[in-house]
Amino acid sequence: MRTVITGHNGQLGRQLISAFGVHDVLPLDLPDDDITDPAVIERIARFAPQLIVHGAAFTDVDGAERTRSWHIGSTLSERRTWHWQHSGPARP
Numbered sequence: 001m002r003t004v005i006t007g008h009n010g011q012l013g014r015q016l017i018s019a020f021g022v023h024d025v026l027p028l029d030l031p032d033d034d035i036t037d038p039a040v041i042e043r044i045a046r047f048a049p050q051l052i053v054h055g056a057a058f059t060d061v062d063g064a065e066r067t068r069s070w071h072i073g074s075t076l077s078e079r080r081t082w083h084w085q086h087s088g089p090a091r092p
Contacts, residue, residue, distance in 0.1 A: 004028060004049040006035060007056030016055045029056070 001023045007013040008027035017027055026047045033040050044052075 001051055002026070002047060002049045003051045003053060004044055004047065005053045005055050006033075007054070010055065010057055012057060013055040016053055020053075 001020075002025075003020050003023050004026045005013060005016045005020065006028045008017050009029040013027070013029065017025060026044065026049065028035060028040070028044075035041065035044070
């Protein structure tokens with residue numbers, strides 16, 4: 001199963017990578033893989049994931065509210081939904 005895992009360098013992300021180890025995984029994490037960047041979105045679309053796991057977390061809750069972190073998760077989901085509406089869901 002082609003799976004995108006965000007936050008792969010974090011505690012949860014490392015566990016997810018281990019759990020999905022036998023599958024085709026595209027691991028993403030900041031600073032290299034900002035999922036609000038259109039180039040990263042395109043890379044995800046080309047990968048054609050069957051599953052996207054948002055393992056990214058922000059442990060500073062107050063800080064998260066002051067940053068654009070709330071925007072990051074919704075952006076990927078929104079753009080992926082748009083992609084599906086225009087080209088259909090990823091095929092196995």
